[in-house]
Amino acid sequence: HSxxxxxxxxxxxxxxxxxxxxxxxxxxxxxxxxxxxxxxxSGSATAGTWFRASFFGFRTTSSISDTPVAVEITPLLxxxxxxxxxxxxxxxxxxATEALVLDVLAxxxxxxxxxxxxxxxxxxxxxxxxxxxxDQRTLADWASELKVSTRTxxxxxxxxxxxxxxxWVAAVRAQHAIDLLTRGWDVESVAEQVGYRxxxxxxxxxxxxxxxxxxxxxxx
Numbered sequence: 001h002s003x004x005x006x007x008x009x010x011x012x013x014x015x016x017x018x019x020x021x022x023x024x025x026x027x028x029x030x031x032x033x034x035x036x037x038x039x040x041x042s043g044s045a046t047a048g049t050w051f052r053a054s055f056f057g058f059r060t061t062s063s064i065s066d067t068p069v070a071v072e073i074t075p076l077l078x079x080x081x082x083x084x085x086x087x088x089x090x091x092x093x094x095x096a097t098e099a100l101v102l103d104v105l106a107x108x109x110x111x112x113x114x115x116x117x118x119x120x121x122x123x124x125x126x127x128x129x130x131x132x133x134x135d136q137r138t139l140a141d142w143a144s145e146l147k148v149s150t151r152t153x154x155x156x157x158x159x160x161x162x163x164x165x166x167x168w169v170a171a172v173r174a175q176h177a178i179d180l181l182t183r184g185w186d187v188e189s190v191a192e193q194v195g196y197r198x199x200x201x202x203x204x205x206x207x208x209x210x211x212x213x214x215x216x217x218x219x220x
Contacts, residue, residue, distance in 0.1 A: 002040045006056040006063050008105075009033045010073050010081065013219070014049030015182040017175075018042075020068050026112035026175045028182070028217060032073045034105070036063040046179055054081050056098060064102070070111030077104050110211040112178065114171045117160040121146060121153070133173045134195035139165045167209075174209040177202070181217040190214065 009018060010032030018025045018033050020041045025033050035041060037058040045051050064071075071077075080101045084094065117126050125142050129135050142165075143150040157165045173194040180190045191202030206214050 001042070002038050003035075003055070004037055005058050006037050006061055007035045007039075008054045008056070008071070008081070008101075009035065009043075010052050010054075010078075011045075012050035012052055013182075014046055014051075015178050015217070016043060016045035016049050016051055018068070022116040022118055023068070024114045024116065024175070025068065025070060026178055028112070028178060030073055030212070030216060031108060031110065031112060032071045033068055034064055034071050034107075035068045036066060039068055041068075046183060048183070052081070052085070054084050054101075056102075060095075061098060061102065064105055065107060069107045070113065071105055072108040072110070074104065077101065080104070112171075112175060112210060114168070114175055115161040115163070117157065119156060119160060121148070122156055122160060125153075129169055129172050133169075133176045134193060136195060170205055170209045174206055177206060177214065178210075178217050181214055182219065184219055187214050187218075 009016075009027050011027055011029050013029060016027045018027060018035070018041055020035070020039060027033050073081075080097055083089070083097050084101070089097070116130075117123065124146070128137075137145075139153055140150050143153045146153065154165060157163065157168060161168050163171065173196075177190050177194050180193060181187075185193075187202065188199045191199045194202070196202035196205065203214055206212075
């Protein structure tokens with residue numbers, strides 16, 4: 001579906017996903033997603049997620065981006081968004097609050113985004129890794145199964161996802177890990193579930209991918 005207005009998605013608690021074409025963003029209490037008016041999208045959320053959305057008029061508000069973009073949900077932004085959600089907010093107060101939101105809103109370099117490859121060559125790889133993030137097959141293993149050279153698979157991944165195979169797998173694992181962490185799983189169990197041999201190795205990879213620690217996403 002799509003909306004005739006700009007939309008800012010964020011969570012009070014838990015994790016959710018927004019899908020736009022072949023791109024999947026993870027939305028958390030720390031990272032939201034701005035979607036310009038008219039963006040065709042779908043979404044899903046884990047059980048217990050407190051999902052929030054704020055809407056901004058297409059004619060009265062300039063979009064911060066022509067395409068969907070992750071935004072950091074700072075304490076100040078959270079307070080402003082909560083004010084926008086107050087029932088009976090006067091039009092003048094709403095306009096002033098929306099202006100403040102747009103003043104502090106900025107794209108985040110830490111977006112939790114996975115671009116899904118769609119070619120016949122890479123689709124089996126993408127499906128397997130997303131179904132089981134702990135899959136340990138390497139680029140060479142996949143090349144052998146697909147009966148092509150390792151270089152062919154590597155180039156295809158870079159062209160279709162903008163990332164290397166290793167970075168893409170790490171991003172898929174991070175998205176899956178966030179889902180489990182927000183459900184209350186302990187870090188050790190999450191590490192094993194997404195394919196790391198130790199919690200420390202998982203923590204290093206997770207921080208490299210997201211810029212955050214796994215503990216950031218565990219319920220308080």
